[in-house]
Amino acid sequence: MGARILSIVNNPTSSLARISDSSLSIDCGPEIGVAATKSFTAQLSLIYTIVDRLCNGCLDFEANKAFLVGALRQVLDTENQIHSIAEGLRDARDIYIIGRSIHYAIALEGALKIKELAYVHTEGIAAGELKHGPLALIDRNSYVLLVNPDDIASEDNIASAYEIKARGAKIIGISDRPNNVYDIFIKIPSVKSTFYPIIEVLPFQILAYYLALAKNADPDYPRNLAKSVTVK
Numbered sequence: 699m700g701a702r703i704l705s706i707v708n709n710p711t712s713s714l715a716r717i718s719d720s721s722l723s724i725d726c727g728p729e730i731g732v733a734a735t736k737s738f739t740a741q742l743s744l745i746y747t748i749v750d751r752l753c754n755g756c757l758d759f760e761a762n763k764a765f766l767v768g769a770l771r772q773v774l775d776t777e778n779q780i781h782s783i784a785e786g787l788r789d790a791r792d793i794y795i796i797g798r799s800i801h802y803a804i805a806l807e808g809a810l811k812i813k814e815l816a817y818v819h820t821e822g823i824a825a826g827e828l829k830h831g832p833l834a835l836i837d838r839n840s841y842v843l844l845v846n847p848d849d850i851a852s853e854d855n856i857a858s859a860y861e862i863k864a865r866g867a868k869i870i871g872i873s874d875r876p877n878n879v880y881d882i883f884i885k886i887p888s889v890k891s892t893f894y895p896i897i898e899v900l901p902f903q904i905l906a907y908y909l910a911l912a913k914n915a916d917p918d919y920p921r922n923l924a925k926s927v928t929v930k
Contacts, residue, residue: 706744708737722748731918733814735903738807742896757892766896769887773900776884780901783870783882784908790818790841794832794867795902797845798825798855804895805845808902815917816909825851828858838866844880845898846873849891872901 705718708726715721724740750759787793793812797805806822813820823832836842842862846855852875859869859879871880874888884901886894910917 706741708740732920732923733811733903733906733917735811739896739899739903742899746893746896758890759893762890762893766889766893769889769897770900772887773897776901777904779884780904781908783884784905784912787818787841787905787909788912791839792835793818793820793841793843794836795820795822795843795845796825796828796855796858796862797822798851800892800895801845801847801851801898804899804902805843807899808843808845808906811902811906812909814920814923815906816913816915817921818909818913825855825858828861833861833865836862836865836867840865840867841870842867843870843872843902846871846877847886847891847894847898848873848875848888849894872898 702720703718705714705721706724707715707721708724708729709715710721710723715723722744724737724744726736726740729737746757746759750757793809795805795808795812797803802822802824805824809820809822812818821832842859844855844859844862846852846859852873856877856879859871859877863869863879868881869879870882870884871877872884872886873880874886876883876885886897886901889897907917910920915921
């Protein structure tokens, strides 16, 4: 069909790299774990770089790199808190992760990691779709993680959170600002709104890891899963 292929890979000698017209490597080292958390974050960083170059620096990603590294280190300071939260979720039946706009993608990624590693039914839900089905699933046995940094959608998310709370669910807020609607608050640093995804995915990666351990599962080798490129 004549389309040119640009691939993002972690192995520059891979089949995908060879068949691509151009290939960019994230160079984050071998990804041993099936869940592939570090390569997800590295890919996200490279995508930011590509977009920043295409728009002649409109994102200011290069200028913000050092700041974002520091912000990620601040998230790591919440590891003990997230470990404790994971222990509390050990017997959870249903976990729902809610995000809006670009944060919906992180809700999906967080849900995938918890399903893969801890074997808990977890769904990523677009906040705007809450009343179109998902709200019917939520009850007092549900746990809801709300991805809600302080941006233009924050107040709408808080309104949704109160509807969720009225149905008895426990709400864990991931945000740079506390709110009374949260039963538990995981603080992330304030960054430029465009860059929140690279920051807010880290709490989910940590949570999935510790929840897997709490359920005596091996986070590096989830049951019934394999890297697709190794089995095709």
